[in-house]
Amino acid sequence: MAIRTWLVGCSMMCALAASLVTSAVRAEPIGGVRQSEGLQAAAFGQTLSQIPDSLDAGLPVVANGLNESVIQIPEADISLETTVFKPDGAGPFPMIVFNHGKLPGDSHAQPRNRPVALAREFVRHGYVVVVPNRRGFAGSGGDYGGHGCDVEANGFAQAQDVAATVAYMSEQPYVDKTHMVVAGTSHGGLTTIAYGARDAVAAPGVRGLINFSGGLRQDECAGWQKNLVSAFGDYGQNVRLPSLWLYGDNDSVWKGDLSVQMFAAFTAHGARANMVDFGTYKNDAHRLVGDRDGVQVWWPRVKAFLTQIGMPTAVQYRVSEPSLPSATHFADLDSVQAVPFVDENGRAGYRNFLSQYSSRAFAVSDSGAWSWAEGGDDPMAVAIASCQKQSADPCRLYAVDNRVVWNDQAAQTQTASR
Template identity: 25%
Template sequence: MNRAIHVLLSISFVFGLCTVSQANSAIEIEHTQLEVRISGRAYSLDALIARPSKLEAGERLPVALISHGAAGRELPGSLTLALLSGWVRSFGARGYLAVAIMRRGYGESDGPAIRGKDTCEHPEPEAYLQKQADDIAAALDAIGRRGDADSDKVLLVGHSAGGAAMLALAAREDVPVSAVLNISGGTFRYRPGEPLLPDVFEGCELYSQAMDTTFVRLAQTNHVPTLWLYAVNDPYFPPRLARRWMNLWLKSGGQGQLQILDAYQSNGHRMFIHREGQEVLWPKIDRFLKTQKFPTWNDAKFDELRRALGPRQRQKLNKFLASGTAMKAFAVPIDGKTKSYWFTDAFSLQGARAEAYEFCRQDSGQDCIVVVENFEPTGMIPGRLNRKSKSSGDE
């Protein structure tokens, strides 16, 4: 697809999301601008916010703050909130105040994008990451002023340069952070006009050494739990590099778990921005969230439903839940214990519900019910409904 067309579609998708606010949806989504101050100057940062639609009076939600990687050889404005919308919806469906931001110069955010001015001979990756962290810190401060934000429970989620920037932010003593998800995190020096080498640090060894030093320094003041996820076929930060950085991190006082994931398509660095890649990442993330006492979906809620389903339906339900992404629905025939149907990654929960129901009805030839929406059972139990309808007919 032509890149200009792709950018236009991405922008249209984000603006479409900001109109989603349906009474029976599980989450509300808002496209907004965060008014912030960075180094004494005022900026507007492009943001997408999702949260459960129903809150108790005065209820505050844990914050999941999400940010992107660097543009590399692309124009920073070509990266949009569409890249992060799946993450926002999925965290919102788990009970978070989920906020995705575009840093300065990216998407529709004000200001020039922060580009590294250093060279292979004079590398300054830590300074670059700290400038990125300034934007994220300013966004976190703006979010903390909301009445629905629990600033004592903050999860940072970042990809590539955004992942490393989240680690830099968590190392600041004056910033309230509870945990960090670093997905394919790191940075390296781009060489304009030159093709990428299989080893992006080849011929730039001083930069590689500076990255080592950066992780050592950040770990010394970063004492929150962190999860690092990298694909085995990441062309920029391969397993040997991720393992080296994690070893330095742990030896320098940081807390962290590193997981090297199976190869993802042709480029494992991109799994963060693809829905299929997110489905690979979510099971690992959910386990980490449970360990750290952060909200995630509760498997025990589905015990009653599982008892009413057939073996094949239970297997499909487990796969549906483990995929992790939101805006989805799971339907089964009222009478029958073999078939099941689901629709995921819909524009809205209402759309997912309608698609799953219609798919089930047309394929099975029976009346159907939606038994799960996102990560919540609807309370509809197929066998129980069938028995009730028969009893009513006999009376």
């Protein structure tokens, strides 16, 4: 089994039974430094206008869909199903290639990767965001190349798909091939560093690497931690690009000082890198990059790194977001008995919803189906979709973040019990 990746958003659903779903000139490297910032996650649920880099009302607006498209990128004997997010216009735009993690089980059953929260922030800053599903994942051809317990070989195999993606996208007229960066989370973070150790030499426009909680967890392999540290040490002998590493203290995958060991092995051979320990993030630092709330934690550090390697960081666009419904004052948020239609399982689910972080949503239908979701990019959409799977009747939002938004058309003259 490869590493375990946090599923963005979790949900509770069903009225009958509750179950958890839940010529580029290379910039000088920035130095081998590990910063322990000791950050605690801030209050969550902020809008983009509250994140550093205030928005200019005069900027052009990119619709919430971020001009998302799915293309096929040729790689040897197969094609890679690839998601592209981009600003409006012809460009050319700087580019970030983002590499996904790996869920347990059949890699072909893994959904097409859509890191919308990350994509939205980079599109705001004028970037094309390219997300290839590697060989054997989602709708890409071929089979996943695991290479047994050989972590180094695994990373190099994954990196071939990154190289194919960078080469193909560099030829697209809307991409500025002199301003590119490669990033990844979890297994994709390892893949990103492996790419820098060998294939990046063919792409002089790639200026840096960003590793979000990267690695490969193989519980079935004896001494997998040692294998992982050794692989990063070997990569470090060859990486010449500067890299930024971001790891948190409460990561459910990398326990103890494993991330510190990986970084020390990587920089021991002269690789230039900066590691940021951002402290704790919610209940699991491993979910940072898939969570809209995580942007306020990682963007300031990423922005500083991009500036150092000669990548643009000015806000270029306003990006539409899912609009939050207004409070209706139907009931107090913590009034469990006020939630309509649900049975005792549903009330237990609502109590669970109340214990979640503030970026959350609870949905219910007239027939008693219900669902909650927390985190990710759009918990409202996740909650409604999960509820709808259990109901022939339409599902509606009852509560979003810290407000009740339910509008009971049949009871306009009175509110629920408080």
